[in-house]
Amino acid sequence: MDNGKVIEVKGLTKKYKEVTAVNNLDLNVYKGDVFGFLGPNGAGKSTTIRMLLSLITPTSGSVKLFGQDLIKHRLEILKRIGGIVEKPDFYLYLPAIKNLEILGKLSGADVSKKNLMEMLELVGLDKRANSKVKTFSHGMKQRLGLAQALLHDPELIILDEPTTGLDPQGIKEIRDLIIHLSEDKNKTIFLSSHILKEVQVIANRMIIINKGTTQIEGSVEDLLNSDTLSVTVEVNDLQNAANTIENSQWKKFLKEKNKTTLIFEIQDDDIPVLNKFLVENNVEVKSLVPVRSLENFFLKITEGGAE
Amino acid sequence: MINLISIELFKIFRKLRTYIGFIALAVLIPVIQIALYFEGDGYLDFATRNIKQSFVIVGDLMNGYLIANIVLQMLFVHIPFLIVLVGGDLLAGEATSGTYRMLITRPISRFKLVTSKFFSGLIYTNLLLVWMMILSLGVSILIFGTGELIVLKDKIYIFAKDDVLWRFILSYGFAALSMSTVLALSFLFSAFVENAIGPIVATMAVIIIFLIISALQVDILQPIKPYLFVNHMAVWREFMSDPIDYAKVINSGLILVAHIVGFYLITLYSFIKKDILS
Numbered sequence: 001m002d003n004g005k006v007i008e009v010k011g012l013t014k015k016y017k018e019v020t021a022v023n024n025l026d027l028n029v030y031k032g033d034v035f036g037f038l039g040p041n042g043a044g045k046s047t048t049i050r051m052l053l054s055l056i057t058p059t060s061g062s063v064k065l066f067g068q069d070l071i072k073h074r075l076e077i078l079k080r081i082g083g084i085v086e087k088p089d090f091y092l093y094l095p096a097i098k099n100l101e102i103l104g105k106l107s108g109a110d111v112s113k114k115n116l117m118e119m120l121e122l123v124g125l126d127k128r129a130n131s132k133v134k135t136f137s138h139g140m141k142q143r144l145g146l147a148q149a150l151l152h153d154p155e156l157i158i159l160d161e162p163t164t165g166l167d168p169q170g171i172k173e174i175r176d177l178i179i180h181l182s183e184d185k186n187k188t189i190f191l192s193s194h195i196l197k198e199v200q201v202i203a204n205r206m207i208i209i210n211k212g213t214t215q216i217e218g219s220v221e222d223l224l225n226s227d228t229l230s231v232t233v234e235v236n237d238l239q240n241a242a243n244t245i246e247n248s249q250w251k252k253f254l255k256e257k258n259k260t261t262l263i264f265e266i267q268d269d270d271i272p273v274l275n276k277f278l279v280e281n282n283v284e285v286k287s288l289v290p291v292r293s294l295e296n297f298f299l300k301i302t303e304g305g306a307e
Numbered sequence: 308m309i310n311l312i313s314i315e316l317f318k319i320f321r322k323l324r325t326y327i328g329f330i331a332l333a334v335l336i337p338v339i340q341i342a343l344y345f346e347g348d349g350y351l352d353f354a355t356r357n358i359k360q361s362f363v364i365v366g367d368l369m370n371g372y373l374i375a376n377i378v379l380q381m382l383f384v385h386i387p388f389l390i391v392l393v394g395g396d397l398l399a400g401e402a403t404s405g406t407y408r409m410l411i412t413r414p415i416s417r418f419k420l421v422t423s424k425f426f427s428g429l430i431y432t433n434l435l436l437v438w439m440m441i442l443s444l445g446v447s448i449l450i451f452g453t454g455e456l457i458v459l460k461d462k463i464y465i466f467a468k469d470d471v472l473w474r475f476i477l478s479y480g481f482a483a484l485s486m487s488t489v490l491a492l493s494f495l496f497s498a499f500v501e502n503a504i505g506p507i508v509a510t511m512a513v514i515i516i517f518l519i520i521s522a523l524q525v526d527i528l529q530p531i532k533p534y535l536f537v538n539h540m541a542v543w544r545e546f547m548s549d550p551i552d553y554a555k556v557i558n559s560g561l562i563l564v565a566h567i568v569g570f571y572l573i574t575l576y577s578f579i580k581k582d583i584l585s
Contacts, residue, residue: 091321102318
């Protein structure tokens with residue numbers, strides 16, 4: 001493996017006639033990472049995952065997994081990956097355990113009843129092993145999806161929005177399972193989501209994409225705990241406030257001016273200083289709301305940036 | 308590959324639609340047998356009314372072989388409907404249920420996946436014909452016994468009792484080839500869509516259109532008729548002639564094999580190139 005890189009994507013592009021679903025995407029996932037792949041709906045996450053799992057062919061660019069080219073070494077690579085792409089679908093007319101047995105055989109996994117039952121127990125479905133999947137709720141299918149992804153003990157687990165459609169308890173269970181897989185089983189996890197908070201809780205590194213293009217990439221801690229905040233200041237007299245700011249050192253930190261608010265990008269420590277400055281200059285401050293820049297940025301692209 | 312085929316067969320035989328063909332034959336063939344048991348002599352009198360004026364027919368022509376031949380003649384046109392129910396679902400069914408994603412992310416090649424499904428479909432097709440043979444030939448012989456076989460075609464053939472069974476076996480063998488062509492066509496259509504209804508309707512539409520073209524006595528259509536596979540599907544009837552035109556049988560057999568291989572290769576190529584978006 002090249003420098004511990006489990007996934008290495010360079011210039012990945014997928015075009016469907018006029019539509020570019022993924023545009024020149026670069027990303028690196030290292031061994032042991034829980035990598036958050038974040039973006040609004042339609043950002044190109046599932047298309048990227050489909051390319052990582054060889055479901056679709058890239059228009060251009062390269063995908064290396066475990067240091068090997070995906071197209072040339074597809075079968076060897078897929079032996080080391082488990083995944084869920086979008087919602088997990090199964091043969092509805094078969095029981096859960098039979099579904100696992102079929103998929104396990106195809107992956108070369110141990111399909112002894114003992115192993116299958118252990119997997120079902122891990123995801124809390126052991127009591128429903130012989131129930132047909134058509135009787136399963138969405139949450140149960142998600143959990144069965146995780147079981148099939150883990151069956152052959154893969155090194156890399158790719159999960160496409162695994163908590164979508166789950167109730168809060170189901171979300172917590174899936175999160176706990178992912179954390180367990182990462183911390184106790186030392187799996188590398190590639191997790192796509194459109195919820196920043198989800199990635200924040202689980203991942204150590206992340207990338208945000210929108211319209212198929214990388215927006216930001218780095219360590220979750222660095223990105224979320226950066227000192228720069230987006231501070232929205234609501235004032236009574238905007239004109240007075242704007243004039244005051246215009247003639248001060250704060251001018252360079254002012255990023256946006258709306259009807260009644262001013263938005264600054266400043267450090268955490270600067271908030272009380274700014275407040276003091278405004279009050280001392282007779283600007284009546286109604287509210288002052290700090291939001292982390294990353295959250296603000298993600299909210300913006302989520303609101304208006306989807307394809 | 309054997310492992311993959313056994314998995315595919317397991318999936319096929321866990322679906323209700325798979326049994327529609329077996330159940331339909333298990334209902335239709337006894338109905339024909341019962342009807343002929345009670346009304347068979349009338350049918351035979353009608354069929355032999357012309358030769359009875361010139362010949363005296365000795366022996367019992369109403370026997371298991373005659374019933375089996377009538378059943379084969381009557382049902383042969385309808386068997387494709389039963390074949391495409393499964394053939395059209397082989398690939399499209401995976402797309403409909405979303406299980407393509409699960410399958411293709413496994414460490415198996417698309418070549419093996421398509422080929423195992425294709426062979427499973429062929430096995431189903433042949434099992435259906437074996438079932439038809441058991442019901443039409445086996446059960447008819449048990450009920451009606453054996454005897455000489457009378458076949459009314461452009462000529463009237465009467466085959467000796469011990470000259471019939473091998474003809475049936477070869478007829479069913481050729482019928483299997485014909486039905487495998489239908490399976491291959493529905494399998495091809497199945498690779499392009501995400502719902503099994505499309506391949507079922509498309510395959511039957513192709514067969515019906517080709518049959519109509521074949522039946523039309525229009526000069527302009529004559530040159531294309533030899534290339535329509537449906538014209539070669541009924542060549543099993545040649546085994547109920549004397550002498551058998553083996554050149555015609557081999558020619559038609561090769562054309563059907565070429566169609567099966569052609570349909571399979573197109574399916575394989577398109578599936579390997581296909582982006583799985585379902």
